[in-house]
Amino acid sequence: MKKRPFFKTLSFILFLIGALTVIQAQNQPREYYQLKTYTLANASQEALMDSYLKDAYLPALKRIGIDHVGVFKIHPDAYRLSNMIFVLIPFSTLDEFQSIDIRLANDKTYNQAGKDYIQASYDQPPYQRLNTVFMTAFEDMPKLHPCKVTGPREERIYELRSYESPTEAIFNNKVDMFNAGGEVALFDALGFNAVFYAEVIAGDKMPNLMYMTTFANKKSRDAHWKAFGDAPEWKALSSMPKYQNNVSHIDQYFLYPTAYSDY
Helix, strand or coil, rough: CCCCCCCHHHHHHHHHHHHHHHHCCCCCCCCEEEEECCCCCCCCHHHHHHHHHHHHHHHHHHHCCCCCCCEECCCCCCCCCCCCEEEEEECHHHHHCHHHHHHHHCCCHHHHHHHHCCCCCHHHCCCCCCEEEEEEEEECCCCCCCCCCCCHHHHHHEEEEECCCCCHHHHHHHEEEEEECHHHHHHHHCCCCCEEEEEECCCCCCEEEEEEEEEEHHHHHHHHHHHHCCHHHHHHHHHHHCCCCCCCCCEEEEECCCCCCCC
């Protein structure tokens, strides 16, 4: 009998472990996520936003009982300026999300600590624009997993991806590819340390899904994606006729966590 090469056997074992983890998750309630993106014009706005988020907003969310709030900035490069702050907030229920503004308005400590942001004048706003995306977690990963990678925060790569599809039906096909098709299980098996996978239910690029994977540094990120591209499971999945042409555009951001981010 011909023996299977060791690397294929190991790959299968890792994939099986990932699949079992996914099965355990499927009976849990699915969380909701709000992703706020603040576009900044200058260093003064960045300083004001950092102060507001660190000293007012995140502490207020914790008093309400919302933990694991991530705050991220872009790794600058030749093509993208570090002019945005991303804030990822998990909610257990829609009621929790809907009540947040009222609860913050009634929080005296929050209003005092965040007054420079809350009471900012029209000619000195704290940001240029605020974009909000609202999502619901994938069935195969119904709850956010705070990142476990270590090392200097400024070197970490939190890769945020958005996959757009041409139509709602084709979008559902891509979501199915992640869940029933096994993409989530494969990412888990290969140690991508995903923070979340989610369907966008309100946003400016619909129909689309978003997810975030995490790595200690750029070298680790590149090695993980090479392993993913070389994986027999991915090659088989991506060649299946039913999963062809289900992504029309991809946006990706290389982020790092601020010093006050929960992870």
